Amino acid sequence: xxxxxxxxxxxxxxxxxxxxxxxxxxxxxxxxxxxxxxxxxxxxxxxxxxxxxxxxxxxxxxxxxxxxxxxxxxxxxxxxxxxxxxxxxxxxxxxxxxxxxxxxxxxxxxxxxxxxxxxxxxxxxxxxxxxxxxxxxxxxxxxxxxxxxxxxxxxxxxxxxxxxxxxxxxxxxxxxxxxxxxxxxxxxxxxxxxxxxxxxxxxxxxxxxxxxxxxxxxxxxxxxxxxxxxxxxxxxxxxxxxxxxxxxxxxxxxxxxxxxxxxxxxxxxxxxxxxxxxxxxxxxxxxxxxxxxxxxxxxxxxxxxxxxxxxxxxxxxxxxxxxxxxxxxxxxxxxxxxxxxxxxxxxxxxxxxxxxxxxxxxxxxxxxxxxxxxxxxxxxxxxxxxxxxxxxxxxxxxxxxxxxxxxxxxxxxxxxxxxxxxxxxxxxxxxxxxxxxxxxxxxxxxxxxxxxxxxxxxxxxxxxxxxxxxxxxxxxxxxxxxxxxxxxxxxxxxxxxxxxxxxxxxxxxxxxxxxxxxxxxxxxxxxxxxxxxxx
Numbered sequence: 416x417x418x419x420x421x422x423x424x425x426x427x428x429x430x431x432x433x434x435x436x437x438x439x440x441x442x443x444x445x446x447x448x449x450x451x452x453x454x455x456x457x458x459x460x461x462x463x464x465x466x467x468x469x470x471x472x473x474x475x476x477x478x479x480x481x482x483x484x485x486x487x488x489x490x491x492x493x494x495x496x497x498x499x500x501x502x503x504x505x506x507x508x509x510x511x512x513x514x515x516x517x518x519x520x521x522x523x524x525x526x527x528x529x530x531x532x533x534x535x536x537x538x539x540x541x542x543x544x545x546x547x548x549x550x551x552x553x554x555x556x557x558x559x560x561x562x563x564x565x566x567x568x569x570x571x572x573x574x575x576x577x578x579x580x581x582x583x584x585x586x587x588x589x590x591x592x593x594x595x596x597x598x599x600x601x602x603x604x605x606x607x608x609x610x611x612x613x614x615x616x617x618x619x620x621x622x623x624x625x626x627x628x629x630x631x632x633x634x635x636x637x638x639x640x641x642x643x644x645x646x647x648x649x650x651x652x653x654x655x656x657x658x659x660x661x662x663x664x665x666x667x668x669x670x671x672x673x674x675x676x677x678x679x680x681x682x683x684x685x686x687x688x689x690x691x692x693x694x695x696x697x698x699x700x701x702x703x704x705x706x707x708x709x710x711x712x713x714x715x716x717x718x719x720x721x722x723x724x725x726x727x728x729x730x731x732x733x734x735x736x737x738x739x740x741x742x743x744x745x746x747x748x749x750x751x752x753x754x755x756x757x758x759x760x761x762x763x764x765x766x767x768x769x770x771x772x773x774x775x776x777x778x779x780x781x782x783x784x785x786x787x788x789x790x791x792x793x794x795x796x797x798x799x800x801x802x803x804x805x806x807x808x809x810x811x812x813x814x815x816x817x818x819x820x821x822x823x824x825x826x827x828x829x830x831x832x833x834x835x836x837x838x839x840x841x842x843x844x845x846x847x848x849x850x851x852x853x854x855x856x857x858x859x860x861x862x863x864x865x866x867x868x869x870x871x872x873x874x875x876x877x878x879x880x881x882x883x884x885x886x887x888x889x890x891x892x893x894x895x896x897x898x899x900x901x902x903x904x905x906x907x908x909x910x911x912x913x914x915x916x917x918x919x920x921x922x923x924x925x926x927x928x929x930x931x932x933x934x935x936x937x938x939x940x941x942x943x944x945x946x947x948x949x950x
Contacts, residue, residue, distance in 0.1 A: 430470035470877035485552035551612030592669035686726030708833035736776035741766035786822035811894035829905035845879035892923035
């Protein structure tokens with residue numbers, strides 16, 4: 416037995432994942448493209464197959480087991496023949512609440528429930544699971560993976576993984592060999608989520624060869640790291656190709672690969688939508704109007720620095736300025752801007768030297784990594800150019816000391832630096848299922864809350880695939896260089912002295928606290944940021 420397509424579609428409508436008007440439009444797309452209505456819904460609304468089953472579970476008030484939580488209760492599983500679980504497509508799973516439930520794809524399948532009850536002498540409550548994830552978990556529990564055969568199609572498997580990555584808005588795809596099999600994981604909102612099934616050795620080798628061929632790598636080389644890239648368009652989806660950056664490296668159990676999806680989740684985000692506080696955004700835009708000087712965006716890898724800078728470039732790209740960028744790699748293409756990929760014979764420093772002979776107005780340098788790049792960038796900023804770049808520091812004030820550590824003269828930093836924005840990314844609470852709650856004593860102290868103020872907590876629903884979060888939002892702090900702070904920098908004051916002189920300084924924690932109180936994110940997400948502005 417299986418839940419019918421109509422029941423699943425009714426469930427996602429009931430959950431608010433698609434409205435009746437949009438559903439009518441999707442039905443037309445389904446007929447035009449000759450695909451299943453469910454596939455058309457997934458493609459247009461951009462959520463995976465598991466969302467249908469979670470919506471069905473919510474509509475019928477039945478627990479749903481996320482694909483990554485399909486771990487068997489071995490005590491119960493040991494009381495029945497494994498062949499029974501495989502034949503009936505059921506698995507006893509210990510849920511997060513400690514209750515063992517019988518996971519199956521169709522909760523109305525009484526025959527399977529009765530068979531398990533007779534075998535175990537237990538009357539287990541049921542939970543709904545996505546069919547393919549459930550089948551993979553059952554096979555894995557039995558000590559194997561899906562059986563490879565002559566009909567295995569690595570092209571189709573890669574296409575299915577790409578679909579899942581697109582639907583879940585992933586930023587990376589990981590292919591990770593282990594002792595017995597290979598797991599595939601997708602990074603969604605900064606968290607790694609396991610793909611719905613594992614691969615055996617033959618499937619993994621075939622998939623990896625497919626990726627290496629597309630990326631222009633040597634499939635015979637398996638003992639050395641390789642880098643490459645390719646563009647990929649999902650079959651039969653009539654979509655533009657997406658660029659991938661691929662890195663393959665040997666491990667104890669075989670080669671593993673990581674595919675970075677370039678620009679998929681951040682493409683064309685406007686500066687006003689990155690999450691910068693209104694006052695800071697106004698000051699940031701004002702800084703972008705300076706005819707010359709250097710503006711830096713700092714933060715760790717994956718903190719959204721490039722997204723902020725791309726948003727700034729789109730606002731600056733009015734058609735009357737000559738804008739040049741040096742990037743490694745080019746993550747998003749912007750029409751009307753000359754972009755250079757710094758690889759091979761071209762590095763940031765050589766690209767910058769070349770830019771100065773191209774009559775630029777605005778220059779973007781992907782990252783300041785060394786003294787040579789910093790020196791040329793500062794000289795460009797002093798000679799009538801607006802220079803934008805990134806730096807790896809924990810906070811805005813540390814950018815000053817970092818530049819000095821690279822070898823830059825203090826007077827050069829003081830004269831040319833006009834502002835620094837530091838940022839982090841945190842998960843955004845799902846606005847459909849979040850709930851407000853009374854803060855604990857620790858949270859009240861952490862956030863310095865007043866009596867009556869509340870916090871918001873994640874719950875989990877079909878819209879957010881049970882995670883309680885959907886998407887990410889930036890936390891920001893800003894440092895604008897005024898004459899007093901410029902003097903302090905040139906005089907070589909310490910970090911703490913600089914902080915005392917920074918009258919135009921908005922700390923990261925201020926923005927983090929505000930986003931917790933307005934329900935944008937949760938306390939758990941921002942707690943590590945408490946001292947980020949100080950260290």
